[in-house]
Amino acid sequence: MIAGVREWSLRQRVVALLAVVGVLLVGLAVTEASLAERSRNQVDALLNKTSPLRVQSQELLNALLDQETSVRGFAVSGDRADLGPYDAGVRQEQDIVSSMRRLLADYPQIEGELRQVETRADQWRQSVAEPVITTTEQRGTAAGQALVTESARQQFDGVRVAVDDLQAEILNARESNAREVRRTGNLLAVLLIVAALVVVVAGALLLLSLDQTVVRPLTGLADQVREVAEGDFAHVISGTGPPEFVQLAEDVDAMRRRIAADLAEVREARERIEWVNTQLQKQAEELTRSNRDLEQFAYVASHDLQEPLRKVASFCQLLQRRYAGQLDERADQYIAFAVDGAQRMQRLINDLLAFSRIGRLTTGFTEVDLNKVMGDVAGQTEAARQYADAELTWSELPVIRGEEPLLTNLLANLVSNSIKFRRLDVPAKVHVSARLVGEEWEITCRDNGIGIEPEFADKIFVIFQRLHPKDAYPGTGIGLAIVKKIVEYHGGRVWVDTDVAEGTAIRFTLPALPEDLPATGEGPDETAATVADADAEAGTTAGGANSAPEQPAGAERTEQAPAGDRTGGMRETVG
Structure with missing residues (x-):
């Protein structure tokens, strides 16, 4: 059997190893998914049921306390406005009980305790609260206060005890859910550790197999390729190991032969390109020199033309001032034309000089x-x-x-x-x-x-x-x-x-x-x-x-x- 395994190709070994690891990981994943679903339900019950129930139970107690305090206050003052908290407490109690019942589908014990609270609250209202309210309204505060006896207080204490029992039952259910969540979390952690061990073992086996069948043959092939890369294009490349690497070595050697043939053409093309670049560089230098000479020519020409032109303009203006009106009208017109042309020529030269200086004289x-x-x-x-x-x-x-x-x-x-x-x-x-x-x-x-x-x-x-x-x-x-x-x-x-x-x-x-x-x-x-x-x-x-x-x-x-x-x-x- 071992000898048969040694004859497997690299693909077959990797596929077999991955198949075993895959089966183990799939089994672990299914188990973890089941536990995760269970944990999610328990966390949902803990966060969305028992925790709200605990808060609502406290709100229920507060509503009952508001009712009892309001009744006693009304018996003392006789003011109908003091019964506002009582009526609001009754409505709040009904709303809280309805809300709690929607969360008690999976908690029959808590539902029983809630019914007990409702029963005792109804009994207290019928035997204490309503008679005190009626008596105070009909006979006055003294009669109403006479009904607020120790027995009435004990009856409301019974309501308190029922609410305490309800809260205790809710707390027990919450702690039970919390214990289940912790236990499920521990199981998930154990499964994750097992999965990690499976991956580590599979990785070790894969590394060992790769070293035997991949790394060593590739290292030998790389050494041969490196010799070629260093300039020994005549070196023939041969491969060892699995059939895939033998075929790879043959393909690399074919590539070596093709590269060796192309390099000869590249050398010839590079020599031609270098010659063309040299010619382009010479032309660029010549163009730069020509542009510089043109700018210098424009500057020198504009500057050197100023002196004779100023002389022409000066003497023409002198003629215009000295002989204006002494010659005939046509002579005055000719002198004016000469002065205007000289001045226009000066403006042209100055503008040309300014134009040539742009970008050449910079600050x-x-x-x-x-x-x-x-x-x-x-x-x-x-x-x-x-x-x-x-x-x-x-x-x-x-x-x-x-x-x-x-x-x-x-x-x-x-x-x-x-x-x-x-x-x-x-x-x-x-x-x-x-x-x-x-x-x-x-x-x-x-x-x-x-x-x-x-x-x-x-x-x-x-x-x-x-x-x-x-x-x-x-x-x-x-x-x-x-x-x-x-x-x-x-x-x-x-x-x-x-x-x-x-x-x-x-x-x-x-x-x-x-x-x-x-x-x-x-x-x-x-x-x-x-x-x-x-x-x-x-x-x-x-x-x-x-x-x-x-x-x-x-x-x-x-x-x-x-x-x-x-x-x-x-x-x-x-x-």
């Missing part, structure tokens, strides 16, 4: 309060707002990380652009607001100006791109290109919202600080931060202020220029 990112930035913008644009009779408002804005000078330039460009492209017949209004969208602040600059056609929304951020002739609106056509470069330098994006009813709404995003993001467990859903929309125009107006006054959080800041000449025009893409 480092800090936490910037955009409310303070808007105060600075209000000061910078005061002259333009006074001239155009424009109103600048903003809602509560966030604190973000960035470069304050660049952000001031960004918002100043947007506000100036909105003031420039106003309508002739409507006072200009510009409103800046922000809301939290995912992990970014979306900031909107909204105006009631001439607007932008949707087909031109993608063109306005192109450098030197203009939609109007220079004599219609002044400017170099580089302002919104600077806006886009500053926004992208801060990790955001900028666009024109073409869905607004009137005017223009330019929106851009900036990364939010971690403390502004929603709490953990919330998804990245859009969350409104400063609720004011871009078209909100309400707020307190301060005429001619240089910066926004301090206001409570969430309030709207307003900057309005004094009344003045209003000029209009058509929307230009940049200013």
Whole structure:
């Protein structure tokens, strides 16, 4: 028999061991389930029957005491109101008795004691309580008190004794249930210990079998695989032990042969990839160098062009001042054209220089309060707002990380652009607001100006791109290109919202600080931060202020220029 067992495969040994252990554990589980059901019933009786019965018996005694006290009080005072506790006690007694009877199906002894309490209580009411009440009502308190004798007290003591007997019987039943629960619990503990022993013995046998039939053959196979992994791909792998491991060794050796063949192809492919990466690295370095040279060229060209251009502008202005009116009208016009062209060229060069410096000359990112930035913008644009009779408002804005000078330039460009492209017949209004969208602040600059056609929304951020002739609106056509470069330098994006009813709404995003993001467990859903929309125009107006006054959080800041000449025009893409 033992020799036959030794010839079993690993699967057969494990199945046989598990079958024996399973039969033992199933038998133990059935016994434990039966004991657990019995224990559950006993605990249910203990918690839901005997314990409530014990409480209700005490309440029954209290109801009877209320009746006896009320009767004696009525015999002394003769006041019908003193019988209120008596009537309430009778009703409470009836309710308690009905409730107790619903729990006494399995306790005939307790039910007998309860009937005895009812009988004695009824006898006391008939022989003592009712006569005292009737006599007091008909003949007065003296006659009623005469009936409250020692015999009457002894009769009520008999009711007390009956209640004590009832409580004693309930306590006996409760203690009996408790003993049964403890005994059943001990049996369950013993069965659990037996089950644990069965599992331990089965585990020991399983470990021994696994060591003989699994661990040792696997260890030998692992040693051979390790040799292959260390680089000896020519090592042939062979297996010992059960047939399953022999087959596994053959499969591993087949895999070794396949890997050895694939490695040769991988080496060739890696050499080709390394060569391609080298070429890409060279191209990336060349592109970086080219971009750096382009930025340096823009800076040097802009800077070096300033000197001859200043000379041209200076002498043209000198000619204009000295010979104005001395030449003919056409000569004055030609000189004016030269002065205007030189000044425009200077503005173009300065804007190009500012554009090339963005992201190249940096002061480092800090936490910037955009409310303070808007105060600075209000000061910078005061002259333009006074001239155009424009109103600048903003809602509560966030604190973000960035470069304050660049952000001031960004918002100043947007506000100036909105003031420039106003309508002739409507006072200009510009409103800046922000809301939290995912992990970014979306900031909107909204105006009631001439607007932008949707087909031109993608063109306005192109450098030197203009939609109007220079004599219609002044400017170099580089302002919104600077806006886009500053926004992208801060990790955001900028666009024109073409869905607004009137005017223009330019929106851009900036990364939010971690403390502004929603709490953990919330998804990245859009969350409104400063609720004011871009078209909100309400707020307190301060005429001619240089910066926004301090206001409570969430309030709207307003900057309005004094009344003045209003000029209009058509929307230009940049200013």
